[in-house]
Amino acid sequence: MSDEKTGHENGRQAGTILIRRHSVVTRVTHWLNVLCLTALLLSGLQIFNAHPELYWGQYGADGDPAFLTIGSAEDKDGLRGFVRAGGIEVPTTGFLGVSSFEGEPTARAFPAWLTIPSDQDLATGRRWHFFFAWFFVINGAVYLGYGFLSGHFRRDLAPRRGQLSASYLWHEIVTHARLRFPEGEEARHYNVLQKLTYLVVIAGFLPMMLLTGLTMSPGVDAAFPALLDLFGGRQTARTIHFITASLLVKFVLVHVAMVVLSGAWNNMRSMITGRYAIRESGPKA
Amino acid sequence: MTRISLSRRRFMIGSTLGATAAALAGYGALKPDAGGAVLRSAEQLTMKAHRLLQGRGALAREFLEADISPSFRVNGSTMPDSEEYAALLDSNFADWRLKIDGLVVQPREFSLVDLKKLPARTQITRHDCVEGWSAIGKWTGVPLGSLLRSIGLKPSARFAVLHCADELEKTLDGSGRYYESIDLIDAFHPQTILAYAMNGKDLSVGHGAPLRLRVERQLGYKQAKYVMRIEIVDSFSGLWGGNGGYWEDRGYEWYAGI
Numbered sequence: 001m002s003d004e005k006t007g008h009e010n011g012r013q014a015g016t017i018l019i020r021r022h023s024v025v026t027r028v029t030h031w032l033n034v035l036c037l038t039a040l041l042l043s044g045l046q047i048f049n050a051h052p053e054l055y056w057g058q059y060g061a062d063g064d065p066a067f068l069t070i071g072s073a074e075d076k077d078g079l080r081g082f083v084r085a086g087g088i089e090v091p092t093t094g095f096l097g098v099s100s101f102e103g104e105p106t107a108r109a110f111p112a113w114l115t116i117p118s119d120q121d122l123a124t125g126r127r128w129h130f131f132f133a134w135f136f137v138i139n140g141a142v143y144l145g146y147g148f149l150s151g152h153f154r155r156d157l158a159p160r161r162g163q164l165s166a167s168y169l170w171h172e173i174v175t176h177a178r179l180r181f182p183e184g185e186e187a188r189h190y191n192v193l194q195k196l197t198y199l200v201v202i203a204g205f206l207p208m209m210l211l212t213g214l215t216m217s218p219g220v221d222a223a224f225p226a227l228l229d230l231f232g233g234r235q236t237a238r239t240i241h242f243i244t245a246s247l248l249v250k251f252v253l254v255h256v257a258m259v260v261l262s263g264a265w266n267n268m269r270s271m272i273t274g275r276y277a278i279r280e281s282g283p284k285a
Numbered sequence: 286m287t288r289i290s291l292s293r294r295r296f297m298i299g300s301t302l303g304a305t306a307a308a309l310a311g312y313g314a315l316k317p318d319a320g321g322a323v324l325r326s327a328e329q330l331t332m333k334a335h336r337l338l339q340g341r342g343a344l345a346r347e348f349l350e351a352d353i354s355p356s357f358r359v360n361g362s363t364m365p366d367s368e369e370y371a372a373l374l375d376s377n378f379a380d381w382r383l384k385i386d387g388l389v390v391q392p393r394e395f396s397l398v399d400l401k402k403l404p405a406r407t408q409i410t411r412h413d414c415v416e417g418w419s420a421i422g423k424w425t426g427v428p429l430g431s432l433l434r435s436i437g438l439k440p441s442a443r444f445a446v447l448h449c450a451d452e453l454e455k456t457l458d459g460s461g462r463y464y465e466s467i468d469l470i471d472a473f474h475p476q477t478i479l480a481y482a483m484n485g486k487d488l489s490v491g492h493g494a495p496l497r498l499r500v501e502r503q504l505g506y507k508q509a510k511y512v513m514r515i516e517i518v519d520s521f522s523g524l525w526g527g528n529g530g531y532w533e534d535r536g537y538e539w540y541a542g543i
Binding site for chain 1: 325326327328330331335338339340343344345346348352354355356357358411413414415416418419420421501502503504532536538542543
């Protein structure tokens with residue numbers, strides 16, 4: 001987020017200047033990440049459909065107590081879908097457990113319109129997943145290397161002194177809840193809620209996805225048996241992989257909502273061209 | 286709102302990243318075979334990375350008796366559907382022979398009694414199905430490496446192909462017959478055994494009687510059941526679909542360590 005002023009010289013709009021907000025590395029890795037995470041999520045749902053149950057511990061198969069089941073059952077009214085967790089069963093026919101595939105109600109955990117590929121094909125789903133997992137890892141390594149070396153993390157993402165005090169955080173939360181977004185000079189930098197959220201995603205969720213994913217591989221377990229101890233078993237890692245993926249989906253929904261609410265076009269332009277418009281406070285000579 | 290903005294967003298990505306990313310993403314979807322060459326390229330990378338990180342000898346985790354699954358799911362074939370197998374089962378596998386041939390110095394046949402007389406290895410390991418479930422069981426059997434050493438391999442030997450008694454899919458040309466293959470690194474791995482016992486008892490029919498492969502750093506579909514013959518080869522070109530296994534011929538990775 002350098003302060004190179006461009007808009008002012010171009011004299012586009014009185015009182016509005018364009019600042020360079022995002023570096024080219026941030027922008028390219030961001031969009032590649034969108035591509036990777038979309039492919040990973042949708043092919044991941046295809047893989048999940050092959051055995052739509054989650055367990056805790058070292059083992060888990062049909063007959064072992066499941067933490068979560070997305071299932072189907074046949075009764076007099078036909079196929080019905082359900083989600084079962086902790087003894088509670090919720091009917092989800094039409095979406096989870098049973099959904100329409102080529103016009104027929106079909107028993108499948110996630111519906112065809114949400115999976116890559118759309119028909120039930122574990123082999124192809126796995127190929128998509130592992131291809132984009134490599135892509136995601138390489139892209140992430142580029143971003144992390146850049147973030148440390150360029151000072152992007154220190155300059156833009158590390159919270160400033162005083163930003164972590166309870167009163168300041170509360171003030172930020174209240175302001176955000178009222179959908180009042182920073183303007184003027186304040187808009188030059190991420191606010192503390194953005195910083196904390198991005199740090200949790202970059203240093204928490206995404207590495208967690210990678211590590212739990214690796215723990216599901218018998219080959220990686222042989223190379224790094226400590227992963228099994230870290231997560232308490234392959235099935236626990238699989239469950240955490242799924243939970244973290246759903247947290248990432250929630251992050252994306254909130255992220256996109258914030259992008260739209262705080263100025264869809266300005267934000268989109270800054271993530272594509274790097275330039276972000278801010279209104280200068282006070283009269284400018 | 287979310288769906289609209291998401292799809293708009295996806296449109297933006299496509300136009301922003303341009304042809305490269307779109308081509309990468311679209312390639313697999315357009316190819317009717319399982320994934321296409323670009324997607325398949327990741328498999329080689331995965332296998333090389335695994336071999337680099339784990340080396341030849343890294344062992345799969347071994348567990349304690351207390352960790353054994355209360356039930357071990359039976360998957361795939363539960364009973365080979367052939368008169369030949371039925372006759373072998375009737376005789377309690379007295380007439381069963383494991384044939385080892387191909388690129389070996391001296392082809393040989395072993396009866397079940399022969400195999401049980403050889404030094405055995407017992408291991409409690411986790412079985413990971415490609416579908417996602419896991420089960421833990423105790424396996425006893427003969428290390429494949431010691432059998433191959435006693436027979437001697439020719440210099441051109443590269444893979445061990447396991448021919449099985451079961452047919453998973455009825456096909457006119459017989460290509461539904463189960464077979465699997467591993468390379469010599471896995472064949473000589475200390476935990477790679479030809480198991481004749483599970484959880485202290487003779488192998489049940491559902492779990493692959495009389496003999497199944499355990500290759501513990503790989504997924505369930507590599508753990509071939511009902512092994513009848515081991516053929517040492519230098520390539521897969523003469524075998525059914527040419528991809529080295531029943532599931533590999535149906536789109537799954539040959540390297541099943543992930």
